[in-house]
Amino acid sequence: MHILENTLKRFINVPENLVELTNQHIIEVDEHKLVNTSTNIVIGKVLTKEKHPDADKLSVTTVDVGNEVLDIVCGAPNVAAGQYVIVAKVGAVLPGNFEIKSAKVRGIVSNGMICSLKELGLDEEIIPEAYQHGIYVFEKEMPLGVNPLPYLGLDGIKMTLGLTPNRSDLLSYVGFAFDLAAVLNQKIMLPKYEFKPVNKKNPISVKIETNKCFIYHGAMLDVKVKESPLWLKSFLIEHEVRPINNVVDITNYVMLVYGTPLHAFDYKKVNSNEIVIKEAKESTKVVTLDEIERNAQSGDILITNGKEAIALGGVMGLANTMIDDSTTQIILEAANFDKNQISKTSKRLGLRSESSLRFERGVDTTRVELGMNEAI
Incomplete structure (x- = not known):
């Protein structure tokens, strides 16, 4: 951990x-x-940008870093006046022991560097697409001269x-x-949330038909599936979890922070307003999220739509209700299952995940609803 x-x-x-x-x-x-080991980096605002007189792909900028204005030559194609950016001042050392020095670039003195996320050592897979080939730009007004790392997580x-x-x-x-x-000898600070449902009546009904499911919450939510913000992707990468999209990434964030595994179903693919939790009575073929066909056996916990399985409870979701870019509504699941059964199922199927690990060790039931509220 x-x-x-x-x-x-x-x-x-x-x-x-x-x-x-x-x-x-x-x-x-x-x-x-x-x-992150970067030193002497600050947030700055690009005041002016002009074409370099002796290089087609370079720009000459002035950047306000709070206590001074720096002249910086920048080669990024997306630099523009008015942007809030990350500036490595002279003397900064970036990952890879890359030291920033004052230098003449085609005859113009450059006192620092406007940074891309790659230059800060971030893996390409978590860099937002808009900044894959240029500098990083904050999307709102930022304080000048302060360390940008806290804002990036x-x-x-x-x-x-x-x-x-x-x-x-x-x-x-x-x-x-x-x-x-x-x-x-402190008290921890747990957040409290209040929601105003669009529709007070939850259209989803839940039936628990096995004593191996101790608690089950289901919330129906409207969503827009998109790329997660940088701080969330960075958080997941630091925990060796691959970012997928904002919906899935939020469930993984809650699992790591609260110890409460969550799962999201595409509501349209569920094709039912009924969620039934029950045990498999006989060998049942299912295709899990990793697109592998597996056999659920008698005693395994199944999440169903009343007719067919849509998840192996506490182990892994199924491909038939997977979140994708076209998803607009989800059923968000927060539950607690029998740890002995989860251990048995995950070991037999070779499907030990971060979620199943926590269910196997025992989930604190008091945090199940808290985790769901955090995700919402």
Whole structure:
């Protein structure tokens, strides 16, 4: 389990000696490091942009970085006046030990660099498409001269915990925060949410026909499937989870932060207003989200639309209700299942996921609805 300091701060005041306290009082820290090693970088505003007199693909810019205005030669095709950007000042050191120096570029002095996300060390797979081939531009007005890393979710340290099987409570940020709070004699800060449903009557009915499902919440939501924001994709990559789209990524974020696995079904593909949780009575062929045909066996927990399976409860969703770019409505599932059955099913099918791991170790039922509310 990884713990990012910047996410932990949502729930508790984090002390400077976090690693030391964790090692002494909570669990062994296998590794700790900065999320991003960039130094001397700030947010700036591009005041002017002119074509370089001696280079077709270069621009000469002036950039306000709060306490001074810098002349910077920039080769990015998307740079423009009025943008809020990331500036590496002279003396900055970027990932890869790349030091920024004052230099003449085709006869014009450049005192710094306007940065792309790649130059900050980010993997190409998480860089938004709009910034794949140019500098990163903040989408709103930003304070000048401050460190941009907190706004990108790249500040602070990352700890890797040496988890043992008996510490399933540490498989989430909230669980870790409770332990840290006990050490510091603090209270953790859990968010409270209030919603105004568009339709007070939930069109979805839920029937639980097995004692292996302890609690099941289902919310019907209108959504627009799109690329996740940079901070969310960065968070998932730091936890070795592949970003997919905003809907799926939010469910994975909640799982890691609250320890509450969620699942989202495409409502139109469910093709029913009924969700029935039951046990498989005989061998049932299903195609899981990884597009592999598998056999659910007697006793396995099935989430169904009343007629056919749409998920292997607590293990993996099925391809027949997968979220895709055309999805406009979802059924969001938050549940808790029998850990022994989940362990049995996942091991037999070779389908051990981050979700099934948490169900196998035991999910805190009090956080199931809290996790759903966070996602909504």
